[in-house]
Amino acid sequence: MPVTQNMNQLEPTVLAKSDADEVPAISVQGLVKTFGHGSNQITALDDVSIDIQQNEFFTLLGPSGCGKTTLLRLIAGFELPDSGTVLLHGEGIEHLPPHMRPVNTVFQSYALFPHISVADNIGFGLRMLGWNKAKIANVVEKMLDMVRLSDLANRQPDQLSGGQQQRVALARALAPAPRVLLLDEPLAALDLKLRKEMQIELKRLQDQTGITFVFVTHDQEEALTMSDRIAVMSAGRVLQVGQPKEIYDAPEHRFVADFIGDINVLPGQVKHRQNGKLVVVIAGGSEVHLPDDGIQSDSLFVAVRPEKATLAKSGTGVLSGVVNNIVFFGSGTNIHVSLSDGVDFVVQTQGSETGLSLGDGVSVNFADSAAKILRN
Amino acid sequence: MASTDQDISLSASETLAHARRVDAQRKTRARWILLSPALILIGLFGLMPLSITLVYSFLKPGSFGGVEWVFSLDAYIQFIAQRDIFDDTLSINWSYLSIFSRSIGLSLGATIGALILGFPTAYFIASKPADQRNFWLFLITLPFWTNLLIRTYAMLLIIRDQGVINTGLMSLGITEAPIEILYTDTAVFIGLIYSYLPFMVLPLYASLEKLDLRLIEAAYDLYASRFRVLTNVILPLAKPGIVAGCILVFIPGLGAYITPELLGGGKKLMIGNLIAIQFGSSRNWPFGSAAALILMAVVMVALLLYVRHSAKEGHSHG
Numbered sequence: 001m002p003v004t005q006n007m008n009q010l011e012p013t014v015l016a017k018s019d020a021d022e023v024p025a026i027s028v029q030g031l032v033k034t035f036g037h038g039s040n041q042i043t044a045l046d047d048v049s050i051d052i053q054q055n056e057f058f059t060l061l062g063p064s065g066c067g068k069t070t071l072l073r074l075i076a077g078f079e080l081p082d083s084g085t086v087l088l089h090g091e092g093i094e095h096l097p098p099h100m101r102p103v104n105t106v107f108q109s110y111a112l113f114p115h116i117s118v119a120d121n122i123g124f125g126l127r128m129l130g131w132n133k134a135k136i137a138n139v140v141e142k143m144l145d146m147v148r149l150s151d152l153a154n155r156q157p158d159q160l161s162g163g164q165q166q167r168v169a170l171a172r173a174l175a176p177a178p179r180v181l182l183l184d185e186p187l188a189a190l191d192l193k194l195r196k197e198m199q200i201e202l203k204r205l206q207d208q209t210g211i212t213f214v215f216v217t218h219d220q221e222e223a224l225t226m227s228d229r230i231a232v233m234s235a236g237r238v239l240q241v242g243q244p245k246e247i248y249d250a251p252e253h254r255f256v257a258d259f260i261g262d263i264n265v266l267p268g269q270v271k272h273r274q275n276g277k278l279v280v281v282i283a284g285g286s287e288v289h290l291p292d293d294g295i296q297s298d299s300l301f302v303a304v305r306p307e308k309a310t311l312a313k314s315g316t317g318v319l320s321g322v323v324n325n326i327v328f329f330g331s332g333t334n335i336h337v338s339l340s341d342g343v344d345f346v347v348q349t350q351g352s353e354t355g356l357s358l359g360d361g362v363s364v365n366f367a368d369s370a371a372k373i374l375r376n
Numbered sequence: 377m378a379s380t381d382q383d384i385s386l387s388a389s390e391t392l393a394h395a396r397r398v399d400a401q402r403k404t405r406a407r408w409i410l411l412s413p414a415l416i417l418i419g420l421f422g423l424m425p426l427s428i429t430l431v432y433s434f435l436k437p438g439s440f441g442g443v444e445w446v447f448s449l450d451a452y453i454q455f456i457a458q459r460d461i462f463d464d465t466l467s468i469n470w471s472y473l474s475i476f477s478r479s480i481g482l483s484l485g486a487t488i489g490a491l492i493l494g495f496p497t498a499y500f501i502a503s504k505p506a507d508q509r510n511f512w513l514f515l516i517t518l519p520f521w522t523n524l525l526i527r528t529y530a531m532l533l534i535i536r537d538q539g540v541i542n543t544g545l546m547s548l549g550i551t552e553a554p555i556e557i558l559y560t561d562t563a564v565f566i567g568l569i570y571s572y573l574p575f576m577v578l579p580l581y582a583s584l585e586k587l588d589l590r591l592i593e594a595a596y597d598l599y600a601s602r603f604r605v606l607t608n609v610i611l612p613l614a615k616p617g618i619v620a621g622c623i624l625v626f627i628p629g630l631g632a633y634i635t636p637e638l639l640g641g642g643k644k645l646m647i648g649n650l651i652a653i654q655f656g657s658s659r660n661w662p663f664g665s666a667a668a669l670i671l672m673a674v675v676m677v678a679l680l681l682y683v684r685h686s687a688k689e690g691h692s693h694g
Contacts, residue, residue: 078593098596111594115612125598128608176599 023090024051025180025212026075031084033070044070046236048084052180052214053229057206059215061223062233063259068216071233072182075214076105088179099128104173105182108189110165112157118168119144119153125176143171146205163194170205180212187222199226220260224248232256248305254374257303262334264306264345265374270298278373283341286318289368301374306334306348308370311356317363319345323356337364433665441659451666472650472667479647480674482561482636483629486568490576490625491618493569498580498617499610502587509585516577524571528638531567532558535639559641567635572628576621583617584610619682627675647671 033045044067052058060068073079075086077098086094093101104125112121122143123136131139144150147167157165166186173181183202187195203226206213217223223230224244231241232255239253251257257265268280271287278290282302290302314320324344325336333354337345345364356362433451435443453459458469501512519527534540535557542554557563587610595609596602611618633648640646645653647667654664 076597078596098593099599099601103597105594105597107590107594109588109590111588111590113591113594113609124595124600124608128595128599128601128604172598 023054024087025054025056025089026050026052026214027085027087027090028071028075029085029087031071031074031086032082033067033074033079034082043236045074045081048233048236048238050231050238050241052212054089054212055210057203057213057215057226057228059217059223059227059230060233061217061220061230061259063218066233067236068218068233069184072105072184072214072216075180076103076182077101102176102179103182104176104178105184106169106173106186108185110157110169110186112165112168112172114157116156117153118149118155118157118160121157121168122171122175124172129176139175143175146174146208147171147201162190163198166190166198167201170202174205174209174211177209178211180214183213183215185216185218187217188219195222202226224260232259234259250372251303252375254301254303257372257374262306262346262348264304264309266302266304266343266345268300268302270300280373283319283339283343288318288371290371290373293373295373295375303372303374304345304366304370306346309345309347309364309366311335311337311347311349312363312365314361314363317365319364321345321362321364323358323360323362326354326356326358328352335362337362339364429665429668432661433669435662437660437662439659441655441661443661448662451660451662452670454663455666455670475645475650476647476670478561478644479630479671482564482568482646483626483632485565486572486629487576487622487626489565489569490573491622494573494576494580494621495614495618498577498584501577501581502584513578513581516574516581519574525634525638528567528571528634531570532638535563535566558639559643561640561644563639564636564644564646567639568629568632571632571635572625575624575628579620579624580614580617583614583620587613619686623679630675631671 027050029049031045031048032043035042035044046067048067048071050071060071062068070079074081074094077093077096077100081094084094085092088101088103093103113124116124119140123140126136126139140153141150144153147170149164149167149171152160152164157168160168166189169186186202187198190198199222202213202215215223215226224247227244229241229243230247232239232247232253234255240247240251240256242250247256248260251260251263254265257263266282268282268288271279271281273279273292276292278292278295280288280290280300280302282288288302311317319337319339321337321339323335324338325334327334327336332348332350333352335347335349335354335356337347339345347364432443434447434449436446436448436450438444453466454469455472456468457466459466497516501509501516504512532539536542537554537556537558539558541557542551545551546554557566591609591613592605595605600608630646631648632646633652636644636646636649637652640649642649651664651667651671654660654667658664
């Protein structure tokens, strides 16, 4: 078991940066996983390939049923792929059972062992690895300190709050210093305030330990806040992989654009293509000039983020319409404009004073660079 | 103004307290009325016979059954010692003690056997999809549809020298002569396991069914092999079911009557048969009563020791 021996080192710095640039921490290639038989067969993963770099905070983002948890379970070893490979630091592990993989999981339900103390929960993995008691006690103490639960070492899990249980689950999974930590919607059960705290806590732990985190969530805001890179998944496929900013600013796919943040999607027709530029006619006959990314189809969708658009006096902008709703949300106001073809277009403004009232005729303006072409 | 307010609120709180008191009284009365049928039943058919047994155990046996109303400790002395007919000296009598220890040994063995057989069965049922579990549980309870006496006679037919097992083994040429099972401790042992296995499976199932499968995954993820998942997670969490199952097999096994009577052939006595004989052919009711009470005392002491042990364990955890 060459793989299982290396993980006993606790010092996070052993993962040298130079090494990180060469071999991905996790590389899945052509993973296919189906459940059920015959007409009940469901394809959970449909030819998924992803490289996750070392020391990276990598997020699998998508709605429930998109296959993100299945992918995590394939990496952990709870499921076996129908085809495809899982490489951990370049070594194939898809044939190994979970207890032979130097990868640990933080479960959505925490799954703390109810019959043993907090300290024993954290030391569980090390006991199974056959460490001696003194070394285990040492690491457990460090872990308790790291998640700030030193006072509660001798409590039973059911005597802890949800947030504390979550931190124990984290410490338990980090104690054996796994090569990769898998987190399956670990914050979903926490209330909003606690969730925000834990997001920061998780980020801190990842920096501190230098362990690669693979984080599964359906919460796009959480994904944008925490991740180094995000893979957006839908229906068993990976649609786009990129840094949060890329995913947000340049969604390639209509699903990605819709799923991440608010966005206005307008149907458009290509009028002509020239010099690497597309001239697209959108609602109301307005033209936008967009870079030609080689899209074949003539009918496409153009997306504009609400905060990239501005309102102007009627008759002076790209699009025109009528204000049909004004929604104040604290740091700003969303103004819903009903366009001439009936499509709703949202413009986000700062502050609460807009000087507009329902039924006002307005124009919507945005720069060509704010508009993105989406694939359907 | 302020004082009136206080008066009003005072009297209001008094009224409230009174209302609460009346309500509490009504609830207490209702509770006793609901409990009374069970209490009457326990008193009439549980405590009274037990008291009679207790009183009888301190009397002298009547010549033709029944008792003579003369106080005596003979019944208890007889259990452990015999009186020399000529000089009245006491020496230890092993015959009853050996019956007693055989009972404990056989019952303990049957409990362990039932646990070993019952655990995988219960785990199998608990791991089935929820809609199929009832079917398997139904199969477990199926033996109860037939009287234990009849099932024990059926076992007799299977394990006797000309029975299914021996004729089968001989026709296959595995053995030359029939293996003697019937009327041995082995027969009683097998019979006890068979009779009480469902009482082991059902509580085991109840605790395994509640087991969170994600805990097994978590242990498996944290480098525990399958065997260590069993010993470190599944068994500790199934402990309440294991304890309940063991109690439900051990105690009735200890007092078993039909199984040793039929399969032990009256040669291999268990304490249940000893007691029955005292009230029947031996006509020594005080001795039968004493034996029954000694059996009960041993069981109670064992249970109390367990409860104290587990309470201490629970305390050290908390």
